[in-house]
Amino acid sequence: MTAGNDNGHGPAPMARAGELAGLHVWVVEDDPELLALLLDDLAWRGATVRGLGSAEALYRALLSDRCDIVVLDVGLPGEDGYAVASHLRASADIGIVMLTGRGDARDMAMGLTQGADLYLIKPPDLDVLAAGLRSLRRRLPGARGEPAVAAAPPSRWEMSTDGWTLHAPSGARLALTAMERGVLQQLFAAAGVAVTRDQLIAQVTDNPWDFDPHRLDVLVHRLRARVRSATGVELPIRALRGQGYLLTG
Template sequence: MTAGQDDEHGKAPLTAGKELQGLRVWVVEDDPELLALGVEDLRWRGAEVLGLASAEALYRALAVGQCDIVVLDVGLPGEDGYAVAQHLRRSADIGIVMLTGRGSTHEMAHGLSLGADVYLVKPLDGDLLAAALASLRRRLRPAAPTVPVAHLAAPPASGQWQLQADGWNLGAPNGAVLALTSAERGFVRALLATPGQPVEREALIAAVTDQPWDFDPHRLEVLVHRLRARVRNGMGMTLPVRALRGAGYLWMREAA
């Protein structure tokens, strides 16, 4: 039974299920009808949902925002779901649920090997998807270790940008602290190791993935755009990173 349908006694549910309350889910599906139905059902269950029709639309959204879990159709136009899952696993710490009509053991093993956390076969029951999302939320690793609240109230002693909690938190001169994903951690650590000096794209890619030979350079741009937005929105500051045409990126030194 989907949201809004009558039950077997002819009565509609009185209240929406809220088992996914607060969970940010992005659904990538090229079939408009299936996308609309999926988005509606997940919203009814309390999730914050964004519907996207292609891998390109997903990458654009990731450049300016973030989610907790991506529900990804395998049969997308252009870049298929397998390739997308592989890119996401290397560039972002988010949950990945793959949906497909191809339910063979080989297909499922292939999707899981490329980075999917859950592999579900269509036609899909809404209750099953909701249960999978709720289970995945419980299993997702926290973005980063937290630091005591007392440490967040005052600016760093140096008054400079710095990494904290073994590099999992970025501290700003104004005292704000941002939890980093593993890819962001590698990127920032590489730049802060030589502030004021350019770091080549190849070196940065090697810092954010353990398979740099198979990493799409466009993912690095997505990571930088997303990190800029997170720093601006979450810390109230501008990330002091400059892109250098043909030479990578550099971390700009603070004024003396």
């Protein structure tokens, strides 16, 4: 099975918190920023995750623990992803998803021949990745089953009147930075409607033409991590492909 980052067939189904609950997913990726983004999204979807930076680290971890699915970068330092996939397929009954920046058909064929179940082009569409993981879970005999009942999402999030404090449904609070405040004010004001990247960027800088859009993704990722650490609850901000961001809670 192969996939790029946009299949051209309309919007993907809405992501759901907890949709991967019970699934153990390890991500082997030597790009720290991409690794953090993948782990953050998979954890929000309910998966039990672990990040590893090399084939050697993966092999060491497998000596003492197990996972259901490995998300594996092709361009790893030392032993590359093709060799790792071949080794895993021969020695372990786990799912293998390969990530690569190369979309050549011969590279895809190589990955699938070496044992990959799914081959995705970087940066992967997170909804497509999650759908692939759900499909693999149904086909893997050793994988944890679907949860009987999905965890209920938080019922209500609020911002203080001045906008500088975020209140979680648990009652915990988090002081916001100026840029975080600007992003959240836009999302709360939209009342569950997607806000475009351009609108969010215009809210956090006086020079939107000089603002790298990738910084917005990093800002949202770090905000979600800070909220989780401070409140113990996931902030329900979702990235929508080709649209922007949505506050779903």
